[in-house]
Amino acid sequence: MIVNSREVEIGNLKSEVKKYHDGGYRFVTETCLNLEDKFKIIYTFAIGYDLENIHIITDGKNVPSVSDIYSCALAVENEIKELFGVEFDGLAVDFGGNFMLGESSPISPQADIEIIRREKGGKNE
Amino acid sequence: MSDKSTIPFGPQHPVLPEPIHLKLVVEDEKVVEAYPAFGFVHRGLETLAQKKDFNQMVYVVERVCGICSCMHGQDYCEAIEELMGVQVPVRAEYLRTIWAELHRIHSHLLWLGLFADAFGFENLFMQTWKIREKIMDILEATSGNRVIISVNIVGGVRKDINSEQAKWILKELDDVERQLKDINDVVMNNYTVKQRTVGIGVLTKEEAYELGATGPMAKGSGVDLDLRTTGYAAYKYLDFEPIVEKTGDSYARNLVRMKEIFQSIDLIRQALGKMPEGEISVPVKGNPPAGEVISRLEQSRGEVVYYIKSNGTKFLDRLRIRTPTFANIPALLKILPGSYLQDVPVLILTIDPCISCTER
Numbered sequence: 008m009i010v011n012s013r014e015v016e017i018g019n020l021k022s023e024v025k026k027y028h029d030g031g032y033r034f035v036t037e038t039c040l041n042l043e044d045k046f047k048i049i050y051t052f053a054i055g056y057d058l059e060n061i062h063i064i065t066d067g068k069n070v071p072s073v074s075d076i077y078s079c080a081l082a083v084e085n086e087i088k089e090l091f092g093v094e095f096d097g098l099a100v101d102f103g104g105n106f107m108l109g110e111s112s113p114i115s116p117q118a119d120i121e122i123i124r125r126e127k128g129g130k131n132e
Numbered sequence: 133m134s135d136k137s138t139i140p141f142g143p144q145h146p147v148l149p150e151p152i153h154l155k156l157v158v159e160d161e162k163v164v165e166a167y168p169a170f171g172f173v174h175r176g177l178e179t180l181a182q183k184k185d186f187n188q189m190v191y192v193v194e195r196v197c198g199i200c201s202c203m204h205g206q207d208y209c210e211a212i213e214e215l216m217g218v219q220v221p222v223r224a225e226y227l228r229t230i231w232a233e234l235h236r237i238h239s240h241l242l243w244l245g246l247f248a249d250a251f252g253f254e255n256l257f258m259q260t261w262k263i264r265e266k267i268m269d270i271l272e273a274t275s276g277n278r279v280i281i282s283v284n285i286v287g288g289v290r291k292d293i294n295s296e297q298a299k300w301i302l303k304e305l306d307d308v309e310r311q312l313k314d315i316n317d318v319v320m321n322n323y324t325v326k327q328r329t330v331g332i333g334v335l336t337k338e339e340a341y342e343l344g345a346t347g348p349m350a351k352g353s354g355v356d357l358d359l360r361t362t363g364y365a366a367y368k369y370l371d372f373e374p375i376v377e378k379t380g381d382s383y384a385r386n387l388v389r390m391k392e393i394f395q396s397i398d399l400i401r402q403a404l405g406k407m408p409e410g411e412i413s414v415p416v417k418g419n420p421p422a423g424e425v426i427s428r429l430e431q432s433r434g435e436v437v438y439y440i441k442s443n444g445t446k447f448l449d450r451l452r453i454r455t456p457t458f459a460n461i462p463a464l465l466k467i468l469p470g471s472y473l474q475d476v477p478v479l480i481l482t483i484d485p486c487i488s489c490t491e492r
Contacts, residue, residue, distance in 0.1 A: 012424075
């Protein structure tokens with residue numbers, strides 16, 4: 008299907024997601040995209056075989072986690088956090104950067120920012 | 133009062149040749165919490181979409197996973213074709229379906245062998261993989277390769293199956309079916325298998341839906357979702373019903389996979405019987421127009437989702453792959469707590485984890 012996504016304000020994100028949850032939609036995934044200096048996060052839900060998408064535009068800071076509504080979102084939100092550096096507020100389980108990345112991995116490897124590697128024995132900020 | 137201990141499972145563990153690490157918090161012999169860690173072999177294949185052109189990416193996505201490589205290529209091609217408004221020939225739809233179902237059979241048989249191995253049933257492991265060899269022979273004879281068969285291209289397929297090959301495939305499938313019927317009783321009615329699976333790792337229908345489980349993990353819990361019924365490729369021309377079991381335990385997930393092997397054999401027979409003559413691909417010129425598309429299909433492990441964003445050039449802006457194993461991680465984390473330590477390897481196997489997919 009051609010993506011037909013509706014933009015929602017970050018402040019309304021959780022109430023919009025709650026509507027899908029209460030409407031019997033299942034959570035499919037979240038997709039993070041790099042924009043110029045921002046991120047677009049697309050939330051995909053399904054009822055039966057029909058998909059619906061909403062998205063937010065964010066600077067990557069203090070994005071409300073929807074893992075308290077759909078607990079399964081915790082996996083993809085931890086992945087986005089590590090691969091893009093997006094900070095989620097209220098993640099149901101925060102794997103602390105050790106879900107997809109290891110201690111010596113590049114930071115935010117899929118984000119359009121400079122990749123910094125840890126020095127041996129050092130710690131990333 | 134017992135103390136809690138933390139036991140590392142993996143990243144290298146005899147039950148699973150791929151690296152996954154689980155931190156298991158146990159109380160006596162019972163798991164109370166489980167925390168996963170992936171990324172040991174992450175390859176950043178999604179990022180390659182910005183460096184390889186959209187035709188080269190077909191070969192990249194096939195390498196997301198060896199076991200369902202053909203279906204990764206198919207889903208990606210279907211996404212690009214939708215974006216470009218390309219209609220593939222009907223014969224190509226049938227050929228894609230046949231190869232996809234062959235992959236489903238060999239994936240389920242590979243899983244069955246590993247599953248048998250997980251509880252020490254070496255003979256069943258050997259038997260299962262012996263049967264799987266026949267499917268690999270068919271793939272090699274029809275495509276030139278055993279695992280990554282590279283038949284899908286944007287616009288159709290690059291290989292055909294002639295009538296002689298079709299007859300031979302049907303004969304081989306008869307053999308596979310007969311041998312599977314022989315071991316079916318051993319797999320599904322064996323005392324040891326039942327002891328290790330019945331009532332263990334139960335995921336209710338509500339939990340499966342709520343946790344976004346997919347494939348046999350969801351179908352084994354009574355969730356009636358199988359994307360093949362939406363009629364992509366040649367499934368719209370074939371008769372079948374999704375296989376659904378209701379008990380939600382490890383046994384039910386096994387049963388779904390066993391029944392799906394027989395179903396796939398039937399689907400291939402139907403497809404070979406109905407496949408029309410004609411072209412197997414159409415020429416595709418130019419680059420995909422700017423746009424976004426989501427394409428989905430039913431792999432052996434469940435629903436795979438491809439998101440593609442193109443910008444009008446030959447390079448994609450973004451490729452995102454939501455693989456079925458990734459979707460089943462929350463369900464795995466749900467069924468592990470409450471189980472006994474000895475069941476952990478079997479429970480992990482019952483979701484048929486593909487770390488290669490997860491580490492795309």
